[in-house]
Amino acid sequence: MTTKSVADHAEIIIKQYYQHEKAMSDEKDPQHYTNWYKKFKGTVPESNILYNMKHGGMHVSRVAVLTKVVAAFYQKYFKTQPFTDGELIALQIAGLFHDAQRQCDYGPDNDAWEIEGASLCKRYLDSNHFSQMLSEKIYQGMIRQKKPNKFNLIHTIIKSADSIDMLRSDRSDYRCDKNPLYTSLQQRQATDISEDADAEFKAILKAHTLALIEMQDAPRYKKDGTLLYESNDQNKKYGPLFSFDGNTIDLTPPSDEIAFSVDRKYEIEFGENCYASVEAIMLKQPTLKKYFDLAAQSNTNEHHEQENTHSNLITVKHNKASWWADPDHRQLCGVASLNLVIVSGFLLIAAATAFTVTILLLAASFLFAMPLLLLAAVPFALATGGTAAAAAATIGAGVTLCGMTAFEDKKHYSGSTPMLQRFWRGTIL
Numbered sequence: 530m531t532t533k534s535v536a537d538h539a540e541i542i543i544k545q546y547y548q549h550e551k552a553m554s555d556e557k558d559p560q561h562y563t564n565w566y567k568k569f570k571g572t573v574p575e576s577n578i579l580y581n582m583k584h585g586g587m588h589v590s591r592v593a594v595l596t597k598v599v600a601a602f603y604q605k606y607f608k609t610q611p612f613t614d615g616e617l618i619a620l621q622i623a624g625l626f627h628d629a630q631r632q633c634d635y636g637p638d639n640d641a642w643e644i645e646g647a648s649l650c651k652r653y654l655d656s657n658h659f660s661q662m663l664s665e666k667i668y669q670g671m672i673r674q675k676k677p678n679k680f681n682l683i684h685t686i687i688k689s690a691d692s693i694d695m696l697r698s699d700r701s702d703y704r705c706d707k708n709p710l711y712t713s714l715q716q717r718q719a720t721d722i723s724e725d726a727d728a729e730f731k732a733i734l735k736a737h738t739l740a741l742i743e744m745q746d747a748p749r750y751k752k753d754g755t756l757l758y759e760s761n762d763q764n765k766k767y768g769p770l771f772s773f774d775g776n777t778i779d780l781t782p783p784s785d786e787i788a789f790s791v792d793r794k795y796e797i798e799f800g801e802n803c804y805a806s807v808e809a810i811m812l813k814q815p816t817l818k819k820y821f822d823l824a825a826q827s828n829t830n831e832h833h834e835q836e837n838t839h840s841n842l843i844t845v846k847h848n849k850a851s852w853w854a855d856p857d858h859r860q861l862c863g864v865a866s867l868n869l870v871i872v873s874g875f876l877l878i879a880a881a882t883a884f885t886v887t888i889l890l891l892a893a894s895f896l897f898a899m900p901l902l903l904l905a906a907v908p909f910a911l912a913t914g915g916t917a918a919a920a921a922a923t924i925g926a927g928v929t930l931c932g933m934t935a936f937e938d939k940k941h942y943s944g945s946t947p948m949l950q951r952f953w954r955g956t957i958l
Contacts, residue, residue: 533657535593535621539804542622542653543586546629548799582791584628586798587746588694590807591737593624595690598733598817599710601824606726607713609682617824619659623667623687625804626650640672647671685709696738697746729816736814741788743810744797748789862934869927876920883912 581588597617603609612620630645647668654664670683689710714726741747742754750756797806812818887909894902 535618536802536805536808538618538622538657539586539590539593539625540802542625542629543589543803546626546649547581547584547586547589581634581798582794583634583697584631585634585794586803587744587794587807588697589625589628590804591694591740591811592627592687592690593621593804594808594811594817594821595693595737596620596624596686597824598820599686599689599693601820602710602729602733603682603686603713605820605823606729612824614825615659616663619654619663619667620683620686622654623647623650623671623683624690626653627671627687627691644672685713693734693737696734697741698749732816733820736816737811740811740814740817743813744807745788745790745793748787750788751786752788754788859934859938862930863938866927866931866934869923869930873920873923873927876916876923880913880916880920883909883916887913 597620600612600617600620604611626646626649627643628646629649630642632642650671651664651668654667655661667683670681671687672684689708692708692710695707711730714730738747738750739754742750742752745752797803800806812821887906890902890906890909894900894906
């Protein structure tokens with residue numbers, strides 16, 4: 530396994546996938562960013578426009594930190610088995626990659642982006658010498674889950690961490706019901722959950738909001754923590770999550786009082802190490818630091834020192850099917866099966882051509898009484914039989930391999946995008 534720190538990994542990942550020099554979408558994003566600058570800065574700069582305003586390096590860095598916080602929360606209140614050090618690093622790397630293939634900076638995610646980002650993450654983990662079993666389970670955890678009764682802890686942790694950072698939204702109140710961790714608390718998916726779990730969950734949210742305010746990435750708050758505005762319809766249904774000192778104020782941006790600064794975001798996003806800066810600010814909050822440190826404190830036992838231990842969280846059974854668990858292997862087989870079918874098509878064309886020439890030579894030999902044409906027809910007849918047999922064999926092999934790949938893909942892939950669609954998009958089957 531790699532000896533790099535999460536900050537080292539983050540420096541590479543953020544520079545490659547999040548520090549864009551232009552908008553993600555040439556059609557809609559420029560106006561989107563222009564509106565942000567008008568709203569929070571008053572003017573639009575001619576240069577140094579910060580793209581990835583909402584889903585850039587600061588966001589994914591916060592999600593990476595929060596994956597450890599949420600993992601520790603599950604360990605404490607739901608008695609899940611502790612993660613190893615290697616697993617925790619891989620989880621945080623997953624947090625860094627979760628928006629790497631997002632095609633616009635606003636609106637919801639979609640399956641295709643998540644699959645492509647998960648694929649990039651898996652390849653990165655493999656190239657940095659994480660175990661193949663670990664990288665595959667991270668991949669499976671990152672893609673969108675469409676089976677409501679199928680609980681995946683990795684997916685739940687990443688989605689919960691991502692959801693917590695929705696507190697940075699400038700548009701609406703935070704929706705607890707959108708957070709899988711909160712849903713777990715409401716459903717009481719543990720037999721001995723502590724009574725203070727709900728309060729601790731809200732303490733995490735409040736601590737994260739305070740960290741967002743310090744980063745000046747909390748456009749719905751004043752710098753002193755006062756909430757600027759609320760969405761009354763949502764508050765009527767869910768009630769306010771928490772309140773700081775002071776009343777809600779209807780303050781129209783831009784204003785120096787708002788806990789949001791494009792310049793501050795630019796400074797952190799393009800600083801020496803975005804993740805390190807974000808982590809330092811977040812861990813000033815005692816609640817976040819407590820759970821962040823707790824995630825690593827359970828890894829001192831000898832049987833948890835290696836990332837390939839028998840943790841039931843993210844390792845998979847070592848059986849004959851483990852080869853198929855690797856999506857790269859399934860992609861290889863899918864490509865091979867399609868190529869076999871294509872080759873069989875060319876062989877059929879060759880067989881048909883040889884057969885046609887054979888018939889023409891035979892007909893000519895009888896019509897024009899030229900026995901030599903019979904001899905000339907022999908190699909074409911042999912070629913017809915050979916290419917036809919080869920075509921049949923390749924078709925059989927291609928169909929069989931395609932069927933096996935589809936069968937194994939159905940077992941190992943839990944998203945909703947069809948296999949062929951994922952293949953033709955150039956992603957993993």
